[in-house]
Amino acid sequence: MAKKTKAADLSIEEKLEQALIVPGYEPYKIPDNWCWTSFKNVAEVVTGGTPSKKHKEYYGNVFPFFKPADLNTGRNVSIASEYLSEEGKKVSRVIPAKSTLVCCIGSIGKSGFLEIEGSTNQQINSAIPKIEPLYLYYYVNTDCFINQLWSKSSATTISIVNKTKMEECYFPLAPLPEQQRIVERIESLFSKLDEAKEKAQEAIDSFETRKAAILHKAFSGELTAKWREENGVGIESWERKRISECCKLGSGGTPSRKKPNYYIGDIPWIKTGEINWNTVNYSEESITKEAIDNSSAKVYAPGAVLVAMYGMGITRGKAAILGIEAATNQAVCVLQPKEYLFNRYLYFFFMCNYWDIREQAVGGNQLNLSATIIGKLNIDIPNLEEQYVITELLDSIIEKEYQTKQIAESVIDQIDAMKKAILARAFRGELGTNDHEEESAVELLKQILTGE
Template structure:
């Protein structure tokens, strides 16, 4: 019986050539003492294990790292599942410093460092990218490279709406390999620059996180009279001028529909679905035009100057409310999930608008919502009987003037902070792009080429 052919053994030179990226396929030029290699030459890839979900527990056993645990370039174990399975191959054990990556779904390519000495297991569709030899590749250099390649990895995924990436795709990526000392200098330079950016990012994030708190404080001052203390002093009146009332006594909640008898069915009117209300700035952003015959039954009717307030979850909690502006043929309709609030002579509509958008009002409304989960609504009785401490209309007008000014400044500060965060992310991407081109000013051309190091270790 003939024996099979013995597997051909490659020489070191042949193995090196197999590891290198041909010059014609190299993405861009790098310093002379760098070399382009296949990523799988310097890193090995471990796929996760398909654990039995029926063996998952909330807090007993060994934690299992899933895609959802990869958060902000780290691994969050505070919301992970555990398994009681113990007969697991050691290759599925995660170690401190391992780089984990999402292999499927909308977040394909997101990655994070496991920074814990606790034993944890690798779940399916999570990959573990391990450095083969730390005398060739610095793990921190690997981390920054994969972080920079996140979008590239997602773009190379397959599967349409549910993208997937294979380990072979990642291992075949072209990887710029500098000499080890240069890798470490690059890591130091990146960390130094990122530290300064992270300090600025934290300040911008703090400003962003405190936006709602600052806004709530301003509104509290408005509805307790603090904003207009000077105005009252100038007008010779005190807080005794404020009257106690309930909303239905100064405002109609869902007033009667207008009489459309005699109007042609093909009359064009304004129509506002829930999606047309911006929860960010309380404006109507996408008004529609409908024919009267299509909306006069089964929809909510309103007039110019009315305040509309979303009564259903989660639209109410998100602050969907607006003042109705100019309407086509002076007629407007919208979803029945709006409460229509029509102010009487003692209530200025812009004052009411600010009041119902205030988090204090919405929190009280949320506490009384009723109905099935996902379909909870604010009862009409809550709206009608909501207690007010109401200033005069001239003072309401002054409060609105001050509020509009202060809230506009706060919104501008928020947008500035958001812009800073976006800019910082762009700067970080630019730093990484330059780092992997050898453009950070750290390269020493007299150092031994990475090719020599690779030859000695492949």
Template sequence: MAKGKKQNLSAEVLLEQALVPEDEQPYELPMNWIWTKLGNVCTEVQYGYTAKSSTDEIGPKLLRITDIQDGGVDWSNVPFCEISQVEYSKFKLDPNDIVVARTGATTGKSYLISEHVDSVFASYLIRVKLNNLLNYNYLFYFMQSNLYWGQITELAQGIAQPGVNATKLQTMSYPLPPLAEQQRIVDRIESLFAKLDQAKELAQNALDSFETRKAAILHKALTGELTAKWRESQGLSMDSWKTMPLSKLAYIQTGLAKGKQINSVTTTMPYLRVANVQDGYLDLSEIKLITVEKDKIERYRLKEGDVLFTEGGDYDKLGRGTVWRAEIDNCLHQNHVFAVRPESTVLNSFYLAYLASSRYGKTYFLSCSKQTTNLASINSTQLKAFPVFCPSIIEQQEIVRILDTLIEKEQSAKYKLELLLDQIDLMKKSILARAFCGELGTNDPSEESALELLKEVVLPQ
């Protein structure tokens, strides 16, 4: 509404327009809170500056949607832009400004400017400036709440490319408590979040160390440390361990190539691809079919107990493998997956899988692989030459038993940590939901109504 017309309206009409009608209010608030529209508490809701970014320092930094990651901005990676002094004064970012993504998959994502950085904001962002009488941290936390995100989703519906413009953003229902209560809510949120963040850091550190702990367990097992007492009870020593090439202990079966010339009667059969063979498990959510000559089926058929190895791809795919347990009847494998069939009297399939997934196994495959940028591959000759630490078959079985127990415990702990991290995120959402309902135990019903605060904001002085 134009300023002149706004001044001509009565205070009663202005207040009525600033309040959310009772039948449109999302839920009931404490008595001294009010529902208003976001636009009423903002002095500015503005689109950003359109310009080409540059890595050269030709002007101020140009903050873009993509620069806002995980709730923060790495200003050292934000590019620069060229801008006139007049335009700079219009788009310069100041501390306590809030920028909001207005288009794409991240529509609604927000960031509170907390430091002095010589910067402007790009056109796919909306800059929100809050009235100085109000608390900008309270608004920023509101923009993390389910109440905010639910309205963003609703406002962005019906558009091929998700988006919320400045006009729509200003129509959002906003729960306004008294000013002192806004600060108490911010303090309570930050106190509770700090405790949760501390717990999250401890859980994340423990989760991040999972692979290190697993590698240490495998190293102890595959160098005989975990079975030292067992060997002693069996009257054995480490002299019973031999190192032998894999080809002496197993048959290495190469796989079926797609697009091969066919000269006889064919059929279609399920087959495993690299995507199906993960590090220590199989992903069988998508199994494809391949055309194969009937007289070649036995040549490429998988057998229970085969250890599957991937030829390569990304470094993390190199040599990874797991044991085939005949999950699918009559299944073949493609040429980028090797099937290693151990001689059961001298090599245990699960022992081999553990050895291959250990730091020792991964180091071997990486060291002998053919490498290009971010890619690595091995061939059957290198796989056959893999030096296997080979204790007696009964000690291999004991190692597998111990590892199964220890790794299962680690996996269980990992799962619980992942659940805890999810719960911490849910707890934060719950805290925010309670905060904007006035249910954090901070509200003082004797305080002056937020209606008086709104009068100061919307009525001409």
């Protein structure tokens, strides 16, 4: 008799033997009435594709076309960044609702639960479930599954896990009623954690707003109104001056890169990337005295206020206080305040007016500030004693706000870790929901294999 080779010719016992993971090769121990199988046995895996951009008629606003960035919503993927027309839908593979989408090119393991039908690009493998849909989705979010994907990724410039490799991943199959109980338990626990996470995120998101409000009060005089009243000082004592009137402005330069010896010195050389609302006490690069002598770079004394002048990103307009003797490149404006202007008060002035100052940048391909633009800025200056009071208050209040933000960020990290721990326990049968008297998941696997 000829050897059986086609799956259709195999008996259920032979199919089951192929579907079950050989004892000893399981990732970890699961309850006795569960079983380990391959991912392909619990879901149909489909790789997406992108309809030809040459056919403009394929694109419209009718049928959602999902990409990896659309998976950021996780449990509720329902809004796509791009849509296809009816014609585009016809040439795409339609993925039904309640499928799990898994990024398998680049951001491997990033996943989302599809709430509506749609299609995907080729960076996503869709798992169309043959079991409880959310049980499948939550397992895909475990470290066990994600680590399996990474271990199967190809060694190319961009990591890739193809359909076949994803199908080979091991899957802990529980009886169907237990799958449903696990999902209910996970969603109940996650709901409480999400409430806490939302509050923590609100604290983070409102940090900049709170900081801006505090700075506005400082530079409008409101923050020290009580101090002035107690000390018999009027708001009319404040003077408005241009930065060029109350500061000596300068900048730096870049010694020739063609002379590597210029960059093996002991003079700190500051670039804009090192200016980040901080006190600069060290530099990424140092230059020699010869480099200073043969370029427009200059050495500045500690206490100067540095302002980044170049850059399209968030760097332009940021300030720092120079804590060491150092030189700078030409993209840094160096402000040396006169004796009646406290350098930290000036530093907070730039923090307060950061966004407005950035808007004054000019240029073609790249918007830049200049010493001229910065010099024309107006600053309201109280007497030195009030400047000290203002900066002390700002240091104290903003530090507390930073601490609040850091605590909120820590809470979010802890919540994410707790979710990972819950998922790990869920798929080990450790959530207290498993009924050992329940029919073995092997029977469910048989039904799947026979298509019943």
